Amino acid sequence: MKRAVRIGGASGSASDRRVAFAQLASGYPDEPVDVLIGDFMSEANMTSLAARKAQGAEGGAFEATFVEAVEPALADIAKYGIKVVVNAGASDTERLHDVIVKLVQKKQLPLQVAWISGDEVLPIVLKRSASDPRAFTNNHTGDTLASWPFKPMYAQAYLGGLGIATALHKGADIVVCGRVSDASLAIGAAAWWHDWNRNHLPQLANALVAGHLIECSTYITGGNFSGFKDLEEGGRWLDLAYPIAEINGDGGVVITKEKNRGGMVTVQTCSSQLLYEIQGPWYFNSDVTAILDNITFTQIGPNRVSMTGVQAAPPPPTTKVGVTAPGGFQAEMQYFLVGLDIAAKARMLEQQVRHHLRDAIKGFSLLDFQLLGTAGANPRTQDAATVTLRIIAQAPTAEALATNNFLRPLIDLIMSAYPGGTFHLDSRLGFPKPVFEYFVTRLQQTDVQHRVHMQSGEVVEVPPPTVTKVFPRQQPSAPRYLGSLKQFGETVRAPLGLVAHARSGDKGSDANVGFFVRTQEEYEWLRSLLDVDKVQEILAGEYNGKEIDRFELPNIRAVHFLLHDHLDRGVSCTSTVDFLGKNVAEFLRAQEVDVPRKFLPSEKAKL
Known part of the structure; x- marks a missing residue:
């Protein structure tokens, strides 16, 4: 060997x-x-x-x-x-x-x-879809490619x-x-x-x-x-x-x-x-x-x-395929809000924007207002008291987001804005840029012409596997572990991340997040605490009502969740700033839960 x-x-x-x-x-x-x-x-x-x-x-x-x-x-x-x-x-x-x-x-x-x-498989995907409208369903949404409102321009297996x-x-x-x-x-x-x-x-x-x-x-x-x-x-x-x-x-x-x-x-x-x-x-x-x-x-x-x-x-007899289509255009602008009354300042500007864009909005497919961050209490610096209001728009055409329809009206509001109204002086994001829709599906491996091309000119065919297995569409999921939380003693409200590590990422519009801990006792607590209902609770305003899958990896003391359709269509066209889903984990680690006092770092240091 x-x-x-x-x-x-x-x-x-x-x-x-x-x-x-x-x-x-x-x-x-x-x-x-x-x-x-x-x-x-x-x-x-x-x-x-x-x-x-x-x-x-x-x-x-x-x-x-x-x-x-x-x-x-x-x-x-x-x-x-x-x-x-x-x-x-x-x-x-x-x-x-x-x-x-x-x-x-x-x-x-x-x-x-x-x-x-x-x-590169666009021709065979289009051919199969034309002959059978149910041939390709979206891995994340279940929609069919035939009913997709966008025109595919490329597909890769x-x-x-x-x-x-x-x-x-x-x-x-x-x-x-x-x-x-x-x-x-x-x-x-x-x-x-x-x-x-x-x-x-x-x-x-x-x-x-x-x-x-x-x-x-x-x-x-x-x-x-x-x-x-x-x-x-x-x-x-x-x-x-x-x-x-x-x-x-x-x-x-x-x-x-x-x-x-x-x-x-x-x-x-x-x-x-x-x-x-x-x-x-x-x-x-x-x-x-x-x-x-x-x-x-x-x-x-x-x-x-x-x-x-x-x-x-x-x-499986199939392989993953990503289909790309033109998705329209996107533009955004940022305003900075400082100190007190952040929510009211954001509300004032949003209402002003919607009023001044009332005619242009008809041509938008999306207009969203996102507060990024929070102003610290009794801040020691002005930066610590600053919050960004991100205004983002999407539209089928660049003309709908032309300067006079989006950027210029937002700039024009500066003299009418909230106290301290200030926008970002770099206006390049305010010009329309193309975005692309992405449809994730599966293609039979027998439809893929896998070839090796040597520098000499020799071409070698790579046949698909002859032994395959069809798996259920739904991965195994156990919504909860029936363990008692009382056995871990006195608890205090504290961020989950003081005890648990976590990691998250994106797959199309889905996000996954896995939590893991260091000791077996911590794992018994983690798997008892984190069921699907608890994750919905700590997602708070981020929970979109979609299905959540859960499974355990006991040998690495981890509990994993798949958050279906959490990321607004995926990285290529998402309107969120967490376009890769990497900060889902950090958001959830910051959420307060009932943590056994003995697990907290300050308590462990006393032992």
């Missing part, structure tokens, strides 16, 4: 630092990595780059940030024989392939570049990792993909290294979850971690290290990180990243389904955590 493959998570998004490829590649021989993976795709740039492709924009509809990130690493990649696998092709994968080939040739490096196709493995087996050094699932990068790398095929379901399931853990780069080493204050000592939050997954031939996984850099890898950081963006105990991929109920993390050394307990099932 080969040694474990070491896979470095070198990018979590197009917004990630672009130092990781060079940083990880230069670590040889002290910190060798065999494969560098980079996740550059999200629903945000999928839609914007799809629009570029559909509109024939010059410059390519791929993620150029990958080119910036990999260029300084190429010499070390060639020198040490490191493989690179990324999903940066977006809507123009072949063109990205050509760019990387020319870059490699310019540097006179002996690197072969391959690309993956099959993710989420591919698995075995095409990547094929490319690597054929001699590719760099594999560029369009829309493969984020975790498929690790599946492909591990399957290539260990010669796995579709029959190795347990191994593929472990690689899938390992891929999920490192796909967001430094999220698992301390980024976006609610225990971040532990990193302040010694400045460990200044230069978070990138993660490395060690995956052996039987699927065993250890998560670690670069040495001599900041951050940390602990059971807690791994639990946090596991809970990010999952939809329930079934984690689907085109190659395998991972069952998460019994997942366990164990600290086996400093910055080394092993993962066990993942179970496997065949993949």
